[in-house]
Amino acid sequence: EPEVTQTPSHQVTQMGQEVILRCVPISNHLYFYWYRQILGQKVEFLVSFYNNEISEKSEIFDDQFSVERPDGSNFTLKIRSTKLEDSAMYFCASRWREGHEQYFGPGTRLTVT
Amino acid sequence: SQQGEEDPQALSIQEGENATMNCSYKTSINNLQWYRQNSGRGLVHLILIRSNEREKHSGRLRVTLDTSKKSSSLLITASRAADTASYFCAADEGFKTIFGAGTRLFVKA
Numbered sequence: 048e049p050e051v052t053q054t055p056s057h058q059v060t061q062m063g064q065e066v067i068l069r070c071v072p073i074s075n076h077l078y079f080y081w082y083r084q085i086l087g088q089k090v091e092f093l094v095s096f097y098n099n100e101i102s103e104k105s106e107i108f109d110d111q112f113s114v115e116r117p118d119g120s121n122f123t124l125k126i127r128s129t130k131l132e133d134s135a136m137y138f139c140a141s142r143w144r145e146g147h148e149q150y151f152g153p154g155t156r157l158t159v160t
Numbered sequence: 161s162q163q164g165e166e167d168p169q170a171l172s173i174q175e176g177e178n179a180t181m182n183c184s185y186k187t188s189i190n191n192l193q194w195y196r197q198n199s200g201r202g203l204v205h206l207i208l209i210r211s212n213e214r215e216k217h218s219g220r221l222r223v224t225l226d227t228s229k230k231s232s233s234l235l236i237t238a239s240r241a242a243d244t245a246s247y248f249c250a251a252d253e254g255f256k257t258i259f260g261a262g263t264r265l266f267v268k269a
Contacts, residue, residue, distance in 0.1 A: 095255040154201075
């Protein structure tokens with residue numbers, strides 16, 4: 048069964064460093080998403096992406112964040128200058144079309160020290 | 161408060177009993193989805209119900225949606241110890257999906 052994959056599973060970085068989190072959505076899906084979940088808290092929407100552009104972004108998704116679909120398979124989230132409060136689990140998700148199920152990857156645990 | 165708020169926050173039941181979790185949301189939605197998350201793991205999609213549907217079944221799961229009350233419920237019948245997890249509703253509003261805080265379900269063997 049196709050699944051969303053994410054790499055790395057765990058990333059440790061120092062405050063102020065740039066990180067890139069990578070995702071491979073399910074191959075025929077058209078809509079892509081990033082979420083984060085701070086330990087013990089709810090899952091928070093960051094951004095949605097369709098047709099090579101951002102469809103919607105949350106207040107969390109400020110100028111420090113960017114997304115890219117550099118080729119036909121990868122979908123990346125970049126944090127330019129990480130802060131301690133960026134420490135969280137980051138989930139990528141994809142769906143074929145609006146109105147259909149949204150499937151999540153296993154997540155990348157980001158630890159900023 | 162946020163869209164997709166669940167209650168109860170925590171639920172402890174015996175194996176074999178039914179578990180009901182409720183979710184409320186604030187604005188108009190396209191669909192509502194339910195997910196399960198085991199501690200520290202990824203989100204597993206359980207079921208999606210569209211805004212024009214009132215009830216949906218999948219195995220031991222039954223989901224209802226009442227758009228007039230902006231609420232949904234997830235019923236797990238004949239619960240098993242393996243159902244122990246956190247359950248989240250997620251409201252699709254346009255291109256944005258808003259998750260609730262979740263219900264932590266503990267099923268005692």
